[in-house]
Each structure stands twice: as C-alpha cells, then as structure tokens.
Amino acid sequence: MIHLGVQYYRPPFPNPRYWEGDMAQIADSGLNTIQLWVVWAWVEPEPGKFRFDDYDRIVELADAHGLSVVLSTIAAIHPYWIHRVVPGSEMVDNFGHKVVSSNRGECHFGLTPGGCIDHPGVWERMQGFFSATVGQYQGASNLAGWDAWNELRWNVQADGLVCYCPHTMVRFREWLEHKYGGLDGLNESWQRRYASWEDVLPGKSPNRPYTELMAFQDFISWRSVMHARARYDHIKGLDLDRVVTVHGGQPTVLHGSDSYPNATALHRGNDWSFADHIDGIGCSSFPLWGGREMDRADFFARIDFLTSAANGKRVWLSELQGGRSNIGFSVATSVDAASQQRWVWSGLSSGADTVLFWCWRDEVFGRETTGFGLAGNDGLAAERLQAMKHTGRVLDEYGQILESYRPASAEVGIYFSPHAYYLHWSQEGTARTPLDGIRGYARAMVRTNVPYLIVEENHLERLQGIKILFLPRAIVLDEPVARALEAFVRGGGILVCESEFGAFGSNGLYRYPEDRHFARLTGVREIGRRRLETETIPVRFQDIEYLLPAAQWITPVACPEEDTAGGESPTALSSSGQARLGEGRILFCGSYLGDAYLKASLAGRAQAEAFERFLSALIRDAAVGLPVRVIAPRASGASFVHVRVGKSGQGMATFVFAPDDVERVELAFPPGSYGQGAKDIVSGQVMPVTRAGGEERITLERTEWGISVLI
Numbered sequence: 001m002i003h004l005g006v007q008y009y010r011p012p013f014p015n016p017r018y019w020e021g022d023m024a025q026i027a028d029s030g031l032n033t034i035q036l037w038v039v040w041a042w043v044e045p046e047p048g049k050f051r052f053d054d055y056d057r058i059v060e061l062a063d064a065h066g067l068s069v070v071l072s073t074i075a076a077i078h079p080y081w082i083h084r085v086v087p088g089s090e091m092v093d094n095f096g097h098k099v100v101s102s103n104r105g106e107c108h109f110g111l112t113p114g115g116c117i118d119h120p121g122v123w124e125r126m127q128g129f130f131s132a133t134v135g136q137y138q139g140a141s142n143l144a145g146w147d148a149w150n151e152l153r154w155n156v157q158a159d160g161l162v163c164y165c166p167h168t169m170v171r172f173r174e175w176l177e178h179k180y181g182g183l184d185g186l187n188e189s190w191q192r193r194y195a196s197w198e199d200v201l202p203g204k205s206p207n208r209p210y211t212e213l214m215a216f217q218d219f220i221s222w223r224s225v226m227h228a229r230a231r232y233d234h235i236k237g238l239d240l241d242r243v244v245t246v247h248g249g250q251p252t253v254l255h256g257s258d259s260y261p262n263a264t265a266l267h268r269g270n271d272w273s274f275a276d277h278i279d280g281i282g283c284s285s286f287p288l289w290g291g292r293e294m295d296r297a298d299f300f301a302r303i304d305f306l307t308s309a310a311n312g313k314r315v316w317l318s319e320l321q322g323g324r325s326n327i328g329f330s331v332a333t334s335v336d337a338a339s340q341q342r343w344v345w346s347g348l349s350s351g352a353d354t355v356l357f358w359c360w361r362d363e364v365f366g367r368e369t370t371g372f373g374l375a376g377n378d379g380l381a382a383e384r385l386q387a388m389k390h391t392g393r394v395l396d397e398y399g400q401i402l403e404s405y406r407p408a409s410a411e412v413g414i415y416f417s418p419h420a421y422y423l424h425w426s427q428e429g430t431a432r433t434p435l436d437g438i439r440g441y442a443r444a445m446v447r448t449n450v451p452y453l454i455v456e457e458n459h460l461e462r463l464q465g466i467k468i469l470f471l472p473r474a475i476v477l478d479e480p481v482a483r484a485l486e487a488f489v490r491g492g493g494i495l496v497c498e499s500e501f502g503a504f505g506s507n508g509l510y511r512y513p514e515d516r517h518f519a520r521l522t523g524v525r526e527i528g529r530r531r532l533e534t535e536t537i538p539v540r541f542q543d544i545e546y547l548l549p550a551a552q553w554i555t556p557v558a559c560p561e562e563d564t565a566g567g568e569s570p571t572a573l574s575s576s577g578q579a580r581l582g583e584g585r586i587l588f589c590g591s592y593l594g595d596a597y598l599k600a601s602l603a604g605r606a607q608a609e610a611f612e613r614f615l616s617a618l619i620r621d622a623a624v625g626l627p628v629r630v631i632a633p634r635a636s637g638a639s640f641v642h643v644r645v646g647k648s649g650q651g652m653a654t655f656v657f658a659p660d661d662v663e664r665v666e667l668a669f670p671p672g673s674y675g676q677g678a679k680d681i682v683s684g685q686v687m688p689v690t691r692a693g694g695e696e697r698i699t700l701e702r703t704e705w706g707i708s709v710l711i
Contacts, residue, residue: 001032002403003032005067005070006031007037007319007357008058008360009034011037013361016054019061022360024065025375027065029375030393032067033068033144034070034360035069037072039107039109040077040110040126043129045079047079059143070356071143071147072150085125091163093158093160105366116162117223118168144242146244148246151249161263171223173200183200200212205261207427210427217266217267228278232244243314252268252271253435265430271310275311280316285319288321288333296659297446303350307351316353321358322384332371338387341707342657342705345657348655351407357374359372394682406648411466412445413468414472416454417473417475417477423476433595434472448635450616450624450626451626460481460485463493467623469485469488469494470496470594473592473594482517489585495585495586499526499553499590502517526557527556531553532553535551536549539589542617547607549605550591551592551595593611604638627645628654628669639662640659643656651711653711654669656708667697668695669695670695685703687699687700
C-alpha cells in the first residue's frame with residue numbers, strides 16, 4: 001500500500017474539539033494515513049507513569065474513518081525530570097560547560113537537548129519510553145509503521161558543539177582504539193607520540209589541526225548511526241511485523257551545510273549506514289521554505305540523494321510541506337496545488353511508498369504559528385485538497401502498478417565522500433563547498449534526464465553496473481578506497497576527477513602530488529595551485545572545446561612525457577589530462593566544475609549549458625544507455641522537461657514533469673517500450689505510439705499540473 005498521509009498531532013495541538021471533524025475531512029481529501037508525534041516528555045510526565053489517553057482517542061477515530069497511523073517516537077524531547085532522576089546526564093559543550101536544556105522551539109512540552117545518549121541511565125529511561133509506546137499500540141489494527149527517529153535530532157538547542165561529557169569521551173576513545181587497533185596504530189596513522197589514551201583529545205573548533213577534528217566528526221556521525229540502530233532494534237524487537245524507519249531533516253549529502261558553532265558536518269549520521277540495518281529511510285522537505293526555496297532540479301536531486309542511500313529499502317517523504325512556511329512574524333509563499341503535486345509524484349517516480357505532509361492544520365505554537373497547514377489559511381487550501389483528492393483516487397485505482405514500480409538502474413555515478421566534508425568543515429566550519437559540488441553534478445543529470453546514483457565512499461560495492469563515475473571535490477582518499485576505485489577503472493570504468501583528487505588522507509595530512517595513488521599509477525600529476533584568473537576554463541574533449549565554469553584555483557596537469565617546468569596544461573582536461581588504466585580511463589581536471597556549474601546554473605549563465613553539453617559528451621563516450629530521450633522542447637534557461645522511467649510489473653512506467661511554459665512534450669523510447677499505446681493514469685488520456693528512426697515516440701499535451709504517468 002502507498003501511504004499518502006499527513007502529520008496531525010504534536011501534543012497538545014490541535015485541540016480535541018477538532019479531532020473528529022478533522023479525521024472525516026482528511027479521509028475525504030484522498031489521504032489514507034495520519035502521523036502522530038508521540039513525545040516522550042508528554043507521555044511520561046512522571047518517571048514510570050505513562051499517559052496515552054489522547055493518542056488512544058485519535059488512533060480510534062482514525063480507524064473509524066479508515067485511516068492508517070504512523071507513530072513517530074519523539075525521544076529527543078526529554079522529560080523535565082531527566083537530570084533529577086539521572087544525575088550527571090547533562091551534555092557538555094566544547095568549552096567544558098554543562099548544557100542547560102530548555103523547551104524546544106517548536107514543541108510545547110519537554111526539554112531539549114536533554115541528557116546525553118552515551119549516559120547509560122539516559123538510554124535505559126529512553127528504552128522504557130519505547131517499550132511503553134510499542135506495548136500500547138502494537139495491537140492497533142490500523143498501525144502502519146514506526147518512524148523511530150524524527151529528523152535524527154539529538155543536539156538541538158545545545159548552543160554549541162556537543163558532546164564532550166565523560167561518557168562520550170570514553171566512547172570516542174574506544175572507537176579510535178577499535179578503528180586503529182590500539183594506541184600504536186593511532187600514533188602511526190596520525191603521526192603522533194601519544195603515551196596514554198587520556199592524552200587523545202577530540203577536535204574543539206574549526207581552523208585547528210585537521211586530524212582530531214576530522215576524527216571527532218567521523219565518530220559523531222558513527223555514533224548517530226549506532227543510536228538509530230539501537231532505537232530500531234528495540235522497537236523492531238517488540239513489533240516485528242511493522243516497518244520501522246528513521247528520517248533526517250534532509251538527506252545526508254545536504255547535511256554539510258550545518259555550520260559551526262551548532263554542529264559538525266554529518267552529525268546526524270549517514271543514510272547509507274542507516275539503510276544497511278533499518279527497514280527504510282526518509283527525509284523532510286519544505287521546497288517553499290521562505291528565503292531558501294528549491295527549484296525543480298534541486299528537489300529531484302534531493303530525492304535522488306535519499307533513494308541512492310536506500311538501496312532498495314523503503315523510501316519515505318516523511319515531512320513534505322503542506323502549507324506556507326510562515327516562521328515568526330512572516331508571510332511566506334503560499335503552496336499551490338500544482339507544485340505540491342509535482343513534489344508528491346516526484347517522490348513516487350523515485351520509488352517512495354510513503355508521503356506524509358507536515359501538517360494538517362496551521363500551527364498554533366511558537367515561531368511556526370500560522371504556518372504549514374495543508375488545510376491552512378493561506379488562501380489555497382481548497383485547491384490543494386481538491387488536487388489531493390484526485391491523486392488519492394489515482395492511487396486507489398492504480399496502487400498495485402505504482403507499488404510494483406522500480407526506477408531504471410543507473411550507469412552514471414556521483415561520488416560522495418564524508419571525509420571530504422569533514423576536512424572542509426575542519427577548515428571553514430561548513431562543508432558547503434563539497435556539498436555544492438555534488439549538487440552541481442546532480443543538477444546537471446536531472447536537467448539532462450540521465451539516471452544516476454550517488455556512490456558513498458564506504459559503499460563502493462554500489463559501483464557494480466556503473467560505467468562512469470564523477471568525483472566532485474574528492475580531496476580526501478585513503479588507500480583502501482583508492483584501490484577499490486583503481487579496480488573499477490581497470491575493469492573498464494571511467495573516473496572523472498577534479499583538482500587535488502586524493503590530496504589528503506582521512507588523518508588530515510596532505511600528500512605531495514607525486515605521492516598520490518593515481519599519480520603513482522599513471523604518472524599524471526598536478527604541479528601545484530595557481531590562481532584562477534577568470535571564472536571559466538576552456539576544456540577540449542573529442543576535438544570540441546567547451547568553455548566551462550570553474551572555481552577556486554587551477555592545478556595544471558603534467559603528463560609523463562611533458563617537462564614539468566614547461567608542461568602546464570591550462571585546459572586542465574585534454575588528451576594530456578587523460579590516462580588509460582587497464583580497460584578503463586581516468587580524466588583529470590585541474591579545477592572545480594560541479595559547484596561552479598551550480599552557481600552558473602542558478603544564475604542562468606550560458607556557461608551552465610556548456611557544462612551540460614560537456615557532461616552529455618562524456619556520458620555518450622562511456623556508452624551509457626538512456627531509457628528515454630526528450631525530443632522537444634529542449635532545456636533552456638530554467639525551463640526543462642524532466643522524465644523518470646522504470647519498470648512496473650511486466651511493463652514500463654514513465655513519469656513526465658513539464659514546466660509551466662510548455663504545452664507539448666515529445667519523447668523517444670527504445671523499441672519495445674510501449675508497443676501500440678500508452679495511458680496517462682493522471683489525466684486518463686490514451687496516447688498512440690509512432691515509430692521513427694528505430695525509436696518509439698509519444699507526444700503529450702499539457703495536463704493540469706504538468707504531470708503525466710504513462711503505463
């Protein structure tokens with residue numbers, strides 16, 4: 001079953017007088033599921049005394065109206081008694097101060113950040129909350145599943161970097177000991193002379209030595225993964241038959257934008273590692289959040305980051321924007337029905353099986369007052385609910401087809417290195433730069449309709465089936481990863497590298513160009529950073545020159561046959577910047593293209609189109625097979641047609657998203673894709689299939705929302 005639902009209750013709002021009428025209206029609006037925040041502080045106001053009466057009534061009302069229920073266990077809102085009952089459980093910041101907890105900015109009752117999860121007494125009490133909640137509702141016939149950790153929050157309102165308490169320090173050193181095999185192994189890797197584990201200290205703030213800063217970030221991310229798994233194991237052990245997921249405020253790839261002094265890079269964990277163990281993963285998405293709106297390409301890429309990590313596990317759009325994102329005394333953009341439906345169907349086109357809106361009514365608490373209601377007072381609720389009703393009917397009729405849908409496999413990869421994020425954060429207090437590098441390549445793939453996979457550095461088994469791998473700002477590389485990438489190339493793969501590829505180890509230490517893994521293998525090496533005097537560089541590939549956006553610096557490439565002093569290649573990527581290795585190739589680029597393209601694309605500059613043409617040439621050269629081709633219209637400026645293709649049962653399913661200024665879309669498919677005709681399940685229209693040039697062709701007229709789903 002595909003769950004199309006809405007977050008309803010964050011206690012004590014909405015008021016009980018609305019509950020019965022709201023359940024009826026939710027069901028009438030095409031939705032089939034509600035989500036409830038089960039807040040630890042609220043249900044256990046006194047130690048060991050649980051109160052579920054309000055949740056009991058809502059679950060029963062939902063059942064009476066045919067609605068399933070997802071329960072989100074909000075264990076990060078701690079009871080007020082936590083520090084009284086568990087003495088010494090406070091978090092400690094990087095200056096040695098105990099963190100003073102307070103009410104959460106968007107939750108009416110309970111402490112944040114509360115006690116440290118490394119304190120055994122805190123975890124014991126938290127387990128009690130999970131046990132009581134699961135015991136109360138595992139017998140509910142309409143319980144669909146559990147969201148075990150909401151937005152992976154553990155340090156909100158800590159007001160600084162955490163945690164440096166004695167319990168976390170013990171765990172940090174144990175993690176290092178396991179990773180390096182003891183103090184001697186740590187000294188060898190870090191090139192230190194520690195005499196005792198007590199001398200090994202975590203990083204404190206950016207712009208200090210990289211070594212322990214990177215290690216502490218890696219540990220904090222691992223610690224979040226372990227905590228998520230512990231929550232999952234406890235809940236799953238009590239309710240084996242229900243799906244149990246966790247979800248982030250955004251996909252892991254985008255968590256590099258969290259900046260000092262509030263958090264380290266990837267402090268909320270790693271989606272790839274969550275999905276290794278947990279039934280599924282999700283993320284929140286508020287595309288029209290005031291001041292940081294996502295355009296269509298960014299939103300599609302956001303979901304791709306999530307589905308790449310999920311690796312076939314459940315994918316949830318766990319909090320999708322319901323109404324306008326009023327924050328404080330503001331009036332944000334209202335959410336129109338067409339945009340919202342594009343978000344819904346983009347999730348389904350990526351393989352999501354659950355979409356939960358935040359939230360049903362406008363909020364009435366704190367800074368979120370007057371915002372986010374799907375049925376809220378922003379002037380567009382009626383059209384949103386009417387559209388949702390139509391989508392609900394489509395899901396009722398074609399649910400089995402959509403449930404069996406799986407997106408087409410990718411032959412193009414984009415490399416994601418958490419260690420590159422840790423390095424950038426250690427210097428700059430943010431990992432925005434490598435993050436934007438990945439965003440740039442992903443944006444170009446979305447705009448040119450190339451299926452792609454984000455390949456995380458610790459999950460290189462996912463390279464199976466990939467033909468070409470782009471490595472934006474992959475500045476950190478350890479030998480085991482380098483050897484895996486070498487094997488990929490020797491087996492016929494293509495690597496496209498940017499400047500200073502593998503210049504650092506995960507120990508934060510710099511390697512001279514001649515000491516880097518692929519320089520040793522190929523003899524191709526960079527000869528030092530040079531100022532980038534313009535925002536573009538000319539790049540020649542297959543006798544065509546592209547003027548591409550570039551960023552930060554240029555590191556000219558010297559090949560074995562060139563004299564180092566006179567052999568600088570200002571084009572950075574040319575015949576002299578390529579090397580064969582086994583059956584494959586490595587393309588070396590002496591600048592940064594991905595984040596430069598992102599900036600140019602968002603600004604609508606011509607260099608962005610040159611970058612897209614350049615990538616298309618590389619992908620064609622790699623013999624990548626594409627499941628669909630947009631004949632017309634071609635992408636121009638911000639306007640582009642996006643198409644997603646996959647298998648549904650024995651047949652094809654194609655999701656088409658047309659921009660507002662396009663009245664007709666022409667698509668070409670390989671032979672045997674659709675046969676005699678295709679039906680659009682959203683509009684009900686049936687389109688004939690013609691044949692030309694060995695392809696099947698379908699022409700679509702614009703629909704109400706610009707969305708078509710062809711079966």
